[in-house]
Amino acid sequence: MIGEPAIIPSAATESPIRAEQLRKVYGSRHETVIAVDGLDLEVRRGEFFGLLGPNGAGKSTTIGMLTTIVVPTGGRALIAGLDVRHHAAAVKRRIGVVSQANTLDRSLTVWENLYYHGRFFGVPRRRARLRADELLEQFALSERAQSMVFQLSGGLAQRLMIARALVHEPEVLFLDEPTSGIDPQSRINLWRILGDLHEAGQTTLLTTHNMDEADKLCERIAIIDNGKALALGSPTELKQTLGADTLITLTIDGEPAPLAERAAALAGVRAVEREGQLVRVFATRSEGVLAKLVETATSLGLHVRDAASHPPSLETVFLTLTGREYRE
Protein backbone atom coordinates (compact mmCIF):
# COMPACT_ATOMS: atom_id res chain seq x y z
CA MET A 1 0.00 0.00 0.00
CA ILE A 2 1.30 3.41 -0.94
CA GLY A 3 1.28 6.21 1.57
CA GLU A 4 1.02 4.14 4.72
CA PRO A 5 2.94 5.63 7.60
CA ALA A 6 6.16 3.72 8.08
CA ILE A 7 6.01 3.90 11.85
CA ILE A 8 3.29 1.92 13.53
CA PRO A 9 2.50 3.52 16.89
CA SER A 10 3.30 1.50 19.94
CA ALA A 11 0.26 -0.31 21.20
CA ALA A 12 1.10 0.28 24.84
CA THR A 13 0.74 4.06 24.73
CA GLU A 14 -2.30 4.29 22.50
CA SER A 15 -5.94 3.98 23.43
CA PRO A 16 -7.24 0.58 22.39
CA ILE A 17 -10.17 2.25 20.63
CA ARG A 18 -10.45 5.82 19.43
CA ALA A 19 -12.97 7.34 17.06
CA GLU A 20 -12.73 10.93 15.88
CA GLN A 21 -15.70 12.51 14.16
CA LEU A 22 -16.52 9.11 12.75
CA ARG A 23 -19.20 9.20 10.11
CA LYS A 24 -20.98 6.74 7.86
CA VAL A 25 -23.46 7.63 5.18
CA TYR A 26 -25.19 4.88 3.24
CA GLY A 27 -27.04 5.23 0.01
CA SER A 28 -27.06 6.72 -3.43
CA ARG A 29 -27.28 10.26 -4.70
CA HIS A 30 -31.05 10.16 -4.43
CA GLU A 31 -31.44 8.81 -0.97
CA THR A 32 -28.92 8.86 1.82
CA VAL A 33 -29.08 7.50 5.31
CA ILE A 34 -26.72 8.88 7.92
CA ALA A 35 -26.01 5.88 10.11
CA VAL A 36 -23.22 7.41 12.19
CA ASP A 37 -22.93 11.16 12.45
CA GLY A 38 -19.65 12.51 13.83
CA LEU A 39 -19.05 10.11 16.68
CA ASP A 40 -16.17 10.69 19.11
CA LEU A 41 -15.16 7.81 21.30
CA GLU A 42 -12.23 6.79 23.41
CA VAL A 43 -11.97 3.51 25.26
CA ARG A 44 -9.24 3.01 27.85
CA ARG A 45 -7.07 -0.04 28.30
CA GLY A 46 -8.82 -2.71 30.33
CA GLU A 47 -12.10 -0.87 30.20
CA PHE A 48 -15.52 -2.46 29.69
CA PHE A 49 -17.26 0.11 27.54
CA GLY A 50 -20.86 0.12 26.43
CA LEU A 51 -22.56 1.60 23.42
CA LEU A 52 -26.18 1.88 24.39
CA GLY A 53 -28.95 2.81 22.05
CA PRO A 54 -32.19 1.69 20.47
CA ASN A 55 -32.33 -0.41 17.32
CA GLY A 56 -31.10 1.59 14.35
CA ALA A 57 -29.09 4.02 16.50
CA GLY A 58 -25.87 3.28 14.62
CA LYS A 59 -24.30 0.83 17.06
CA SER A 60 -23.62 -1.99 14.61
CA THR A 61 -22.37 0.39 11.93
CA THR A 62 -19.95 1.83 14.49
CA ILE A 63 -18.71 -1.65 15.37
CA GLY A 64 -18.48 -2.42 11.64
CA MET A 65 -16.21 0.58 11.12
CA LEU A 66 -14.06 -0.18 14.16
CA THR A 67 -13.63 -3.76 12.95
CA THR A 68 -12.73 -2.81 9.33
CA ILE A 69 -15.74 -4.25 7.52
CA VAL A 70 -17.57 -0.97 7.10
CA VAL A 71 -15.58 1.81 5.44
CA PRO A 72 -16.05 5.19 7.18
CA THR A 73 -17.38 8.02 5.04
CA GLY A 74 -15.59 10.55 7.22
CA GLY A 75 -13.51 10.93 10.36
CA ARG A 76 -11.06 8.39 11.72
CA ALA A 77 -11.17 5.21 13.69
CA LEU A 78 -8.06 3.88 15.38
CA ILE A 79 -7.47 0.55 17.04
CA ALA A 80 -4.32 0.60 19.20
CA GLY A 81 -3.28 3.65 17.22
CA LEU A 82 -3.77 1.96 13.84
CA ASP A 83 -6.12 3.53 11.34
CA VAL A 84 -8.75 0.97 10.38
CA ARG A 85 -8.77 2.19 6.79
CA HIS A 86 -5.06 1.95 6.12
CA HIS A 87 -4.01 -0.92 8.38
CA ALA A 88 -7.02 -3.22 8.13
CA ALA A 89 -5.06 -6.48 8.40
CA ALA A 90 -3.00 -5.25 11.36
CA VAL A 91 -6.19 -4.03 13.05
CA LYS A 92 -7.90 -7.39 12.49
CA ARG A 93 -4.96 -9.12 14.12
CA ARG A 94 -5.57 -7.12 17.32
CA ILE A 95 -9.32 -7.55 17.66
CA GLY A 96 -11.77 -10.29 18.49
CA VAL A 97 -15.31 -9.89 17.22
CA VAL A 98 -18.55 -11.47 18.34
CA SER A 99 -21.15 -10.38 15.83
CA GLN A 100 -24.90 -10.40 16.22
CA ALA A 101 -25.48 -13.32 13.86
CA ASN A 102 -24.18 -16.80 14.53
CA THR A 103 -21.12 -16.87 12.28
CA LEU A 104 -19.69 -20.17 13.50
CA ASP A 105 -18.19 -22.46 10.88
CA ARG A 106 -20.98 -25.01 10.28
CA SER A 107 -18.66 -27.43 8.50
CA LEU A 108 -16.40 -27.83 11.51
CA THR A 109 -16.70 -29.25 15.02
CA VAL A 110 -16.77 -27.08 18.13
CA TRP A 111 -13.09 -27.78 18.81
CA GLU A 112 -12.08 -27.20 15.20
CA ASN A 113 -13.82 -23.81 15.19
CA LEU A 114 -11.38 -22.69 17.87
CA TYR A 115 -8.32 -24.46 16.46
CA TYR A 116 -8.65 -23.14 12.91
CA HIS A 117 -9.49 -19.66 14.14
CA GLY A 118 -6.20 -19.70 16.04
CA ARG A 119 -4.39 -20.89 12.93
CA PHE A 120 -5.91 -18.06 10.85
CA PHE A 121 -4.37 -15.65 13.36
CA GLY A 122 -0.94 -17.24 13.16
CA VAL A 123 -1.13 -19.15 16.43
CA PRO A 124 1.31 -22.09 16.09
CA ARG A 125 -0.32 -25.55 15.83
CA ARG A 126 0.54 -26.79 19.32
CA ARG A 127 -0.44 -23.55 20.95
CA ALA A 128 -3.70 -23.45 18.95
CA ARG A 129 -4.59 -26.93 20.16
CA LEU A 130 -3.82 -25.93 23.72
CA ARG A 131 -5.85 -22.72 23.47
CA ALA A 132 -8.80 -24.64 22.02
CA ASP A 133 -8.73 -27.09 24.94
CA GLU A 134 -8.28 -24.32 27.51
CA LEU A 135 -11.11 -22.18 26.19
CA LEU A 136 -13.53 -25.10 25.92
CA GLU A 137 -12.75 -25.84 29.55
CA GLN A 138 -13.14 -22.20 30.58
CA PHE A 139 -16.46 -21.85 28.75
CA ALA A 140 -17.75 -25.21 29.95
CA LEU A 141 -17.94 -26.59 26.42
CA SER A 142 -15.43 -29.45 26.74
CA GLU A 143 -18.12 -32.09 26.56
CA ARG A 144 -19.27 -30.71 23.22
CA ALA A 145 -15.76 -30.52 21.72
CA GLN A 146 -16.52 -33.03 18.97
CA SER A 147 -20.07 -31.90 18.22
CA MET A 148 -20.78 -30.19 14.95
CA VAL A 149 -21.69 -26.58 15.66
CA PHE A 150 -25.15 -26.76 14.12
CA GLN A 151 -26.10 -29.06 16.98
CA LEU A 152 -25.51 -26.31 19.55
CA SER A 153 -28.32 -24.36 21.18
CA GLY A 154 -28.37 -20.56 20.87
CA GLY A 155 -26.78 -20.02 24.27
CA LEU A 156 -23.97 -22.52 23.67
CA ALA A 157 -23.31 -21.12 20.21
CA GLN A 158 -23.01 -17.64 21.71
CA ARG A 159 -20.53 -18.92 24.28
CA LEU A 160 -18.50 -20.61 21.57
CA MET A 161 -18.46 -17.40 19.52
CA ILE A 162 -16.98 -15.54 22.48
CA ALA A 163 -14.45 -18.32 23.08
CA ARG A 164 -13.49 -18.19 19.42
CA ALA A 165 -12.99 -14.42 19.52
CA LEU A 166 -10.49 -14.94 22.36
CA VAL A 167 -8.32 -17.69 20.83
CA HIS A 168 -5.72 -15.26 19.51
CA GLU A 169 -5.75 -13.18 22.70
CA PRO A 170 -6.99 -9.95 21.11
CA GLU A 171 -6.23 -6.56 22.61
CA VAL A 172 -9.81 -5.51 22.08
CA LEU A 173 -12.96 -7.59 22.20
CA PHE A 174 -16.07 -6.39 20.37
CA LEU A 175 -19.44 -7.77 21.35
CA ASP A 176 -22.39 -6.76 19.22
CA GLU A 177 -25.58 -7.37 21.17
CA PRO A 178 -24.32 -10.69 22.52
CA THR A 179 -27.36 -11.48 24.61
CA SER A 180 -30.16 -10.63 22.23
CA GLY A 181 -32.20 -13.69 21.44
CA ILE A 182 -30.89 -16.03 24.12
CA ASP A 183 -32.75 -17.34 27.13
CA PRO A 184 -32.44 -15.72 30.59
CA GLN A 185 -30.28 -18.49 32.06
CA SER A 186 -27.80 -18.23 29.20
CA ARG A 187 -27.81 -14.46 29.55
CA ILE A 188 -26.95 -14.57 33.23
CA ASN A 189 -24.23 -17.11 32.53
CA LEU A 190 -22.85 -14.91 29.77
CA TRP A 191 -22.82 -11.88 32.05
CA ARG A 192 -20.73 -13.88 34.52
CA ILE A 193 -18.27 -14.86 31.78
CA LEU A 194 -18.00 -11.28 30.57
CA GLY A 195 -17.51 -10.06 34.14
CA ASP A 196 -14.62 -12.52 34.55
CA LEU A 197 -13.03 -11.34 31.31
CA HIS A 198 -13.25 -7.76 32.50
CA GLU A 199 -11.61 -8.69 35.75
CA ALA A 200 -8.80 -10.35 33.82
CA GLY A 201 -8.15 -7.00 32.12
CA GLN A 202 -9.79 -7.55 28.74
CA THR A 203 -10.62 -4.31 26.93
CA THR A 204 -14.16 -4.74 25.68
CA LEU A 205 -16.65 -2.75 23.66
CA LEU A 206 -20.21 -3.96 24.02
CA THR A 207 -23.27 -2.78 22.18
CA THR A 208 -26.66 -3.39 23.64
CA HIS A 209 -30.14 -2.00 23.82
CA ASN A 210 -30.59 -3.69 27.14
CA MET A 211 -30.05 -0.99 29.75
CA ASP A 212 -29.90 -3.50 32.53
CA GLU A 213 -27.04 -5.25 30.78
CA ALA A 214 -25.13 -2.01 30.23
CA ASP A 215 -25.66 -1.02 33.85
CA LYS A 216 -24.45 -4.38 35.10
CA LEU A 217 -21.37 -4.80 32.92
CA CYS A 218 -20.02 -1.46 31.79
CA GLU A 219 -17.62 0.93 33.46
CA ARG A 220 -18.54 3.67 31.06
CA ILE A 221 -21.37 4.00 28.62
CA ALA A 222 -22.01 6.15 25.60
CA ILE A 223 -25.67 6.56 24.87
CA ILE A 224 -26.17 6.95 21.16
CA ASP A 225 -29.12 7.65 18.96
CA ASN A 226 -29.37 8.69 15.33
CA GLY A 227 -25.64 8.10 15.00
CA LYS A 228 -24.70 10.66 17.63
CA ALA A 229 -23.46 10.32 21.19
CA LEU A 230 -25.98 11.89 23.52
CA ALA A 231 -24.16 11.27 26.77
CA LEU A 232 -21.07 9.61 28.14
CA GLY A 233 -20.17 8.46 31.61
CA SER A 234 -20.29 5.70 34.18
CA PRO A 235 -23.77 4.30 34.81
CA THR A 236 -23.85 6.11 38.17
CA GLU A 237 -22.71 9.40 36.65
CA LEU A 238 -25.26 9.15 33.93
CA LYS A 239 -28.04 8.51 36.38
CA GLN A 240 -26.98 11.43 38.59
CA THR A 241 -25.86 14.13 36.22
CA LEU A 242 -28.73 13.72 33.85
CA GLY A 243 -31.19 14.12 36.65
CA ALA A 244 -32.73 10.83 35.78
CA ASP A 245 -34.77 10.46 38.81
CA THR A 246 -37.88 8.43 39.13
CA LEU A 247 -39.90 8.49 35.98
CA ILE A 248 -43.63 8.38 36.42
CA THR A 249 -45.84 7.88 33.40
CA LEU A 250 -49.57 8.47 33.36
CA THR A 251 -51.92 7.80 30.49
CA ILE A 252 -55.00 9.93 30.65
CA ASP A 253 -58.38 9.61 28.96
CA GLY A 254 -59.06 13.12 27.74
CA GLU A 255 -56.99 16.29 27.64
CA PRO A 256 -53.90 15.91 29.84
CA ALA A 257 -52.74 19.56 29.67
CA PRO A 258 -54.31 20.68 32.98
CA LEU A 259 -52.75 17.71 34.75
CA ALA A 260 -49.33 18.48 33.28
CA GLU A 261 -49.59 22.07 34.50
CA ARG A 262 -50.59 21.07 38.02
CA ALA A 263 -47.98 18.30 38.12
CA ALA A 264 -45.15 20.73 37.42
CA ALA A 265 -46.01 22.61 40.57
CA LEU A 266 -45.97 19.56 42.82
CA ALA A 267 -43.18 19.13 45.38
CA GLY A 268 -40.42 16.77 44.19
CA VAL A 269 -41.26 17.14 40.51
CA ARG A 270 -38.36 18.32 38.37
CA ALA A 271 -39.83 18.21 34.88
CA VAL A 272 -42.97 17.26 33.04
CA GLU A 273 -43.35 16.20 29.43
CA ARG A 274 -46.46 15.59 27.44
CA GLU A 275 -46.93 13.39 24.41
CA GLY A 276 -50.47 12.78 23.24
CA GLN A 277 -52.33 11.39 26.20
CA LEU A 278 -49.15 10.43 27.97
CA VAL A 279 -47.72 12.55 30.75
CA ARG A 280 -44.13 11.93 31.81
CA VAL A 281 -43.12 13.21 35.19
CA PHE A 282 -39.48 13.26 36.29
CA ALA A 283 -39.40 13.28 40.06
CA THR A 284 -36.46 13.65 42.43
CA ARG A 285 -38.06 11.22 44.84
CA SER A 286 -40.47 8.39 44.33
CA GLU A 287 -42.42 8.42 47.61
CA GLY A 288 -45.86 9.91 47.38
CA VAL A 289 -45.53 11.56 43.98
CA LEU A 290 -47.42 8.90 42.06
CA ALA A 291 -50.26 8.95 44.56
CA LYS A 292 -50.35 12.76 44.47
CA LEU A 293 -50.51 12.73 40.67
CA VAL A 294 -53.39 10.29 40.56
CA GLU A 295 -55.18 12.35 43.18
CA THR A 296 -54.66 15.52 41.16
CA ALA A 297 -55.95 13.87 38.00
CA THR A 298 -59.05 12.65 39.81
CA SER A 299 -59.69 16.08 41.23
CA LEU A 300 -59.53 17.45 37.68
CA GLY A 301 -62.08 14.90 36.60
CA LEU A 302 -59.59 13.01 34.44
CA HIS A 303 -59.63 9.26 34.17
CA VAL A 304 -56.18 7.67 34.63
CA ARG A 305 -56.02 4.69 32.31
CA ASP A 306 -52.50 3.66 33.23
CA ALA A 307 -49.91 4.78 35.75
CA ALA A 308 -46.40 3.47 36.31
CA SER A 309 -43.31 4.38 38.25
CA HIS A 310 -39.82 3.58 37.00
CA PRO A 311 -37.03 3.84 39.60
CA PRO A 312 -33.81 5.60 38.53
CA SER A 313 -32.25 3.54 35.78
CA LEU A 314 -30.45 3.91 32.51
CA GLU A 315 -33.84 3.46 30.97
CA THR A 316 -34.96 6.73 32.47
CA VAL A 317 -31.67 8.35 31.46
CA PHE A 318 -32.30 7.22 27.98
CA LEU A 319 -35.85 8.49 27.94
CA THR A 320 -34.72 11.79 29.42
CA LEU A 321 -32.18 12.14 26.63
CA THR A 322 -34.29 11.07 23.73
CA GLY A 323 -37.67 12.04 25.08
CA ARG A 324 -39.13 9.11 23.34
CA GLU A 325 -41.54 6.34 23.97
CA TYR A 326 -40.19 2.84 24.51
CA ARG A 327 -39.39 1.28 21.18
CA GLU A 328 -38.85 -2.30 22.22
Next chain:
Amino acid sequence: MSAEVGTFFALVARDLRVLRRQFGQFLVRTIMQPLLFVFVFAYVFPKIGQGFHGGSTGVSFTTVLVPGLIAVAINFQGIQAVALPLVQEFSFSKEIEDRVLAPVPVWVVGLEKIAVGAAQSLLAAGVVFPIVYLVHAHGAAPSLHIHDPLLFAIALVFACVLAAALGLFIGTVIDPRKIPLLFAVVVIPITFLGCVYYPWATLTPIPWLKVLVLLNPLVYMTEGLRASLTPELPHMPVWAFMLALVGGSTALTIVSLRTFTRRVVT
Protein backbone atom coordinates in the same frame (compact mmCIF):
# COMPACT_ATOMS: atom_id res chain seq x y z
CA MET B 1 3.92 -10.49 4.69
CA SER B 2 4.87 -13.95 5.93
CA ALA B 3 2.12 -13.70 8.55
CA GLU B 4 -0.36 -13.16 5.75
CA VAL B 5 0.97 -16.15 3.82
CA GLY B 6 0.53 -18.15 7.03
CA THR B 7 -3.09 -17.04 7.25
CA PHE B 8 -3.63 -17.96 3.59
CA PHE B 9 -2.40 -21.50 4.18
CA ALA B 10 -4.41 -21.80 7.40
CA LEU B 11 -7.51 -20.96 5.36
CA VAL B 12 -6.47 -23.63 2.83
CA ALA B 13 -5.95 -26.13 5.66
CA ARG B 14 -9.47 -25.43 6.92
CA ASP B 15 -10.95 -26.00 3.47
CA LEU B 16 -9.02 -29.24 3.01
CA ARG B 17 -10.23 -30.42 6.41
CA VAL B 18 -13.79 -29.85 5.26
CA LEU B 19 -13.11 -31.52 1.91
CA ARG B 20 -11.71 -34.59 3.71
CA ARG B 21 -14.79 -34.74 5.87
CA GLN B 22 -17.11 -34.47 2.87
CA PHE B 23 -15.03 -36.52 0.46
CA GLY B 24 -17.75 -39.07 -0.18
CA GLN B 25 -20.10 -36.27 -1.13
CA PHE B 26 -17.40 -34.78 -3.35
CA LEU B 27 -16.96 -38.09 -5.18
CA VAL B 28 -20.67 -38.66 -5.70
CA ARG B 29 -21.36 -35.19 -7.03
CA THR B 30 -18.29 -35.37 -9.28
CA ILE B 31 -18.69 -38.86 -10.66
CA MET B 32 -22.40 -39.29 -11.15
CA GLN B 33 -23.05 -37.15 -14.20
CA PRO B 34 -20.04 -38.18 -16.34
CA LEU B 35 -20.44 -41.83 -15.35
CA LEU B 36 -24.07 -41.92 -16.45
CA PHE B 37 -23.20 -40.00 -19.56
CA VAL B 38 -20.52 -42.40 -20.76
CA PHE B 39 -22.60 -45.35 -19.65
CA VAL B 40 -25.55 -44.32 -21.84
CA PHE B 41 -23.71 -42.85 -24.79
CA ALA B 42 -20.52 -44.94 -24.91
CA TYR B 43 -21.87 -48.25 -23.67
CA VAL B 44 -25.66 -48.52 -24.06
CA PHE B 45 -25.97 -46.72 -27.38
CA PRO B 46 -23.36 -48.77 -29.28
CA LYS B 47 -24.89 -51.96 -27.77
CA ILE B 48 -28.40 -51.15 -28.92
CA GLY B 49 -27.25 -50.00 -32.31
CA GLN B 50 -27.79 -46.31 -31.90
CA GLY B 51 -24.84 -44.06 -32.01
CA PHE B 52 -23.17 -40.83 -32.73
CA HIS B 53 -19.97 -40.21 -34.49
CA GLY B 54 -17.65 -37.31 -34.01
CA GLY B 55 -18.32 -35.20 -37.04
CA SER B 56 -16.90 -36.08 -40.40
CA THR B 57 -13.60 -37.52 -39.20
CA GLY B 58 -14.99 -40.93 -38.44
CA VAL B 59 -13.54 -41.15 -34.93
CA SER B 60 -15.60 -42.68 -32.17
CA PHE B 61 -17.96 -40.49 -30.18
CA THR B 62 -16.06 -41.40 -26.98
CA THR B 63 -12.99 -39.66 -28.36
CA VAL B 64 -15.03 -36.49 -28.69
CA LEU B 65 -16.54 -36.96 -25.26
CA VAL B 66 -13.44 -37.52 -23.12
CA PRO B 67 -12.04 -33.95 -23.18
CA GLY B 68 -15.56 -32.57 -23.11
CA LEU B 69 -16.66 -34.45 -20.02
CA ILE B 70 -13.44 -33.65 -18.19
CA ALA B 71 -13.98 -29.98 -18.95
CA VAL B 72 -17.57 -30.21 -17.71
CA ALA B 73 -16.35 -31.79 -14.48
CA ILE B 74 -13.83 -28.97 -14.03
CA ASN B 75 -16.36 -26.25 -14.73
CA PHE B 76 -19.11 -27.80 -12.64
CA GLN B 77 -16.75 -28.29 -9.71
CA GLY B 78 -15.67 -24.65 -9.82
CA ILE B 79 -19.27 -23.59 -9.36
CA GLN B 80 -20.11 -26.33 -6.85
CA ALA B 81 -17.04 -25.82 -4.71
CA VAL B 82 -16.87 -22.03 -4.70
CA ALA B 83 -20.21 -20.45 -5.62
CA LEU B 84 -22.66 -22.61 -3.68
CA PRO B 85 -20.90 -22.51 -0.27
CA LEU B 86 -20.36 -18.78 -0.72
CA VAL B 87 -24.02 -18.13 -1.40
CA GLN B 88 -24.86 -19.99 1.81
CA GLU B 89 -22.28 -18.00 3.74
CA PHE B 90 -23.68 -14.73 2.45
CA SER B 91 -27.28 -15.58 3.14
CA PHE B 92 -28.24 -17.71 6.08
CA SER B 93 -25.01 -18.93 7.65
CA LYS B 94 -23.24 -15.55 7.77
CA GLU B 95 -19.97 -17.44 8.19
CA ILE B 96 -18.34 -15.07 5.77
CA GLU B 97 -18.65 -12.25 8.31
CA ASP B 98 -16.17 -14.06 10.48
CA ARG B 99 -13.93 -15.35 7.71
CA VAL B 100 -13.20 -11.86 6.40
CA LEU B 101 -12.02 -10.87 9.87
CA ALA B 102 -8.99 -13.13 9.34
CA PRO B 103 -5.96 -10.86 9.55
CA VAL B 104 -5.37 -10.43 5.82
CA PRO B 105 -6.72 -8.01 3.23
CA VAL B 106 -10.22 -9.15 2.25
CA TRP B 107 -9.21 -10.04 -1.31
CA VAL B 108 -6.82 -12.67 0.05
CA VAL B 109 -9.81 -14.54 1.47
CA GLY B 110 -11.34 -14.53 -2.04
CA LEU B 111 -8.08 -15.60 -3.65
CA GLU B 112 -7.88 -18.53 -1.26
CA LYS B 113 -11.34 -19.60 -2.36
CA ILE B 114 -10.24 -19.53 -5.99
CA ALA B 115 -7.08 -21.51 -5.17
CA VAL B 116 -8.93 -24.24 -3.29
CA GLY B 117 -11.72 -24.27 -5.88
CA ALA B 118 -9.17 -24.73 -8.66
CA ALA B 119 -7.54 -27.56 -6.72
CA GLN B 120 -10.93 -29.26 -6.36
CA SER B 121 -11.54 -28.85 -10.09
CA LEU B 122 -8.19 -30.48 -10.79
CA LEU B 123 -9.05 -33.30 -8.43
CA ALA B 124 -12.42 -33.69 -10.18
CA ALA B 125 -10.63 -33.93 -13.54
CA GLY B 126 -8.42 -36.68 -12.11
CA VAL B 127 -11.40 -38.59 -10.75
CA VAL B 128 -13.45 -38.30 -13.94
CA PHE B 129 -10.68 -39.15 -16.37
CA PRO B 130 -10.44 -42.92 -15.73
CA ILE B 131 -14.23 -43.21 -15.83
CA VAL B 132 -14.72 -41.52 -19.17
CA TYR B 133 -11.68 -43.29 -20.55
CA LEU B 134 -12.59 -46.79 -19.44
CA VAL B 135 -16.38 -46.99 -19.58
CA HIS B 136 -17.39 -47.85 -23.14
CA ALA B 137 -18.67 -50.72 -25.26
CA HIS B 138 -16.27 -53.06 -27.00
CA GLY B 139 -14.74 -51.31 -29.97
CA ALA B 140 -15.81 -47.86 -28.84
CA ALA B 141 -12.56 -46.99 -27.02
CA PRO B 142 -11.54 -43.36 -27.17
CA SER B 143 -8.23 -42.68 -28.81
CA LEU B 144 -6.14 -40.27 -26.77
CA HIS B 145 -2.54 -39.21 -26.75
CA ILE B 146 -0.85 -36.30 -25.11
CA HIS B 147 1.56 -35.08 -27.71
CA ASP B 148 2.48 -31.92 -25.82
CA PRO B 149 2.47 -32.44 -22.01
CA LEU B 150 3.26 -28.80 -21.31
CA LEU B 151 0.33 -27.59 -23.41
CA PHE B 152 -1.87 -30.12 -21.65
CA ALA B 153 -0.71 -29.01 -18.19
CA ILE B 154 -1.19 -25.31 -18.92
CA ALA B 155 -4.62 -25.82 -20.50
CA LEU B 156 -5.69 -28.02 -17.56
CA VAL B 157 -4.48 -25.69 -14.83
CA PHE B 158 -5.93 -22.56 -16.38
CA ALA B 159 -9.22 -24.31 -17.09
CA CYS B 160 -9.38 -25.05 -13.35
CA VAL B 161 -8.52 -21.48 -12.33
CA LEU B 162 -11.06 -20.09 -14.80
CA ALA B 163 -13.77 -22.37 -13.40
CA ALA B 164 -13.00 -21.40 -9.81
CA ALA B 165 -12.88 -17.68 -10.63
CA LEU B 166 -16.21 -18.06 -12.40
CA GLY B 167 -17.49 -19.75 -9.23
CA LEU B 168 -16.35 -16.84 -7.06
CA PHE B 169 -17.87 -14.34 -9.47
CA ILE B 170 -21.23 -16.13 -9.55
CA GLY B 171 -21.16 -16.61 -5.79
CA THR B 172 -20.65 -12.91 -5.13
CA VAL B 173 -23.13 -11.48 -7.63
CA ILE B 174 -26.05 -13.89 -7.47
CA ASP B 175 -29.02 -13.13 -5.27
CA PRO B 176 -29.32 -16.11 -2.89
CA ARG B 177 -33.05 -16.32 -3.62
CA LYS B 178 -32.25 -16.95 -7.29
CA ILE B 179 -30.06 -19.99 -6.69
CA PRO B 180 -32.65 -22.40 -8.11
CA LEU B 181 -32.34 -20.49 -11.38
CA LEU B 182 -28.56 -20.80 -11.43
CA PHE B 183 -28.70 -24.30 -12.86
CA ALA B 184 -31.41 -23.60 -15.40
CA VAL B 185 -30.02 -20.30 -16.59
CA VAL B 186 -26.27 -20.70 -16.19
CA VAL B 187 -24.99 -24.20 -15.58
CA ILE B 188 -27.10 -26.17 -18.05
CA PRO B 189 -26.74 -23.75 -21.01
CA ILE B 190 -23.01 -23.54 -20.38
CA THR B 191 -22.77 -27.33 -20.40
CA PHE B 192 -24.93 -27.99 -23.46
CA LEU B 193 -23.42 -25.15 -25.46
CA GLY B 194 -19.86 -25.75 -24.30
CA CYS B 195 -18.70 -27.80 -27.32
CA VAL B 196 -18.66 -30.81 -25.02
CA TYR B 197 -20.39 -33.25 -27.39
CA TYR B 198 -19.01 -31.83 -30.62
CA PRO B 199 -15.81 -29.99 -31.52
CA TRP B 200 -16.21 -26.25 -31.98
CA ALA B 201 -15.01 -26.45 -35.63
CA THR B 202 -17.92 -28.72 -36.55
CA LEU B 203 -20.37 -25.87 -35.83
CA THR B 204 -19.52 -24.25 -39.18
CA PRO B 205 -22.96 -25.10 -40.67
CA ILE B 206 -24.55 -22.93 -37.91
CA PRO B 207 -22.42 -19.78 -38.06
CA TRP B 208 -24.41 -17.74 -35.53
CA LEU B 209 -24.08 -20.48 -32.94
CA LYS B 210 -20.39 -20.89 -33.68
CA VAL B 211 -19.87 -17.22 -32.84
CA LEU B 212 -22.31 -17.10 -29.94
CA VAL B 213 -20.70 -19.96 -28.02
CA LEU B 214 -17.44 -18.02 -27.93
CA LEU B 215 -18.98 -16.21 -24.94
CA ASN B 216 -19.03 -19.49 -23.08
CA PRO B 217 -15.92 -20.11 -20.95
CA LEU B 218 -16.47 -23.88 -21.10
CA VAL B 219 -15.80 -23.82 -24.86
CA TYR B 220 -12.18 -22.84 -24.24
CA MET B 221 -11.73 -25.43 -21.50
CA THR B 222 -13.09 -28.14 -23.80
CA GLU B 223 -11.14 -27.02 -26.83
CA GLY B 224 -7.95 -26.67 -24.80
CA LEU B 225 -8.25 -30.24 -23.55
CA ARG B 226 -9.30 -31.44 -26.99
CA ALA B 227 -6.21 -29.91 -28.57
CA SER B 228 -3.97 -31.54 -26.00
CA LEU B 229 -5.69 -34.94 -25.62
CA THR B 230 -7.21 -35.66 -29.04
CA PRO B 231 -5.20 -33.48 -31.41
CA GLU B 232 -6.39 -35.41 -34.46
CA LEU B 233 -9.90 -34.01 -33.95
CA PRO B 234 -10.58 -30.52 -35.26
CA HIS B 235 -9.97 -27.93 -32.57
CA MET B 236 -9.56 -24.24 -32.05
CA PRO B 237 -6.10 -22.78 -32.73
CA VAL B 238 -3.83 -23.03 -29.70
CA TRP B 239 -3.32 -19.27 -29.44
CA ALA B 240 -7.08 -18.72 -29.31
CA PHE B 241 -7.94 -21.00 -26.41
CA MET B 242 -4.73 -20.13 -24.56
CA LEU B 243 -5.53 -16.45 -24.79
CA ALA B 244 -9.04 -17.10 -23.53
CA LEU B 245 -7.97 -19.46 -20.73
CA VAL B 246 -5.04 -17.42 -19.42
CA GLY B 247 -6.52 -14.01 -20.13
CA GLY B 248 -9.98 -15.06 -18.93
CA SER B 249 -8.60 -16.56 -15.71
CA THR B 250 -6.64 -13.42 -14.95
CA ALA B 251 -9.45 -11.03 -15.78
CA LEU B 252 -12.14 -13.02 -14.00
CA THR B 253 -9.92 -13.44 -10.93
CA ILE B 254 -9.42 -9.68 -10.72
CA VAL B 255 -13.08 -8.93 -11.31
CA SER B 256 -14.36 -11.57 -8.89
CA LEU B 257 -11.97 -10.46 -6.12
CA ARG B 258 -13.36 -6.98 -6.58
CA THR B 259 -17.00 -8.09 -6.45
CA PHE B 260 -16.15 -10.22 -3.43
CA THR B 261 -14.53 -7.31 -1.58
CA ARG B 262 -17.41 -4.99 -2.43
CA ARG B 263 -19.87 -7.53 -1.18
CA VAL B 264 -18.27 -7.92 2.25
CA VAL B 265 -16.83 -4.46 2.92
CA THR B 266 -19.55 -1.82 2.77
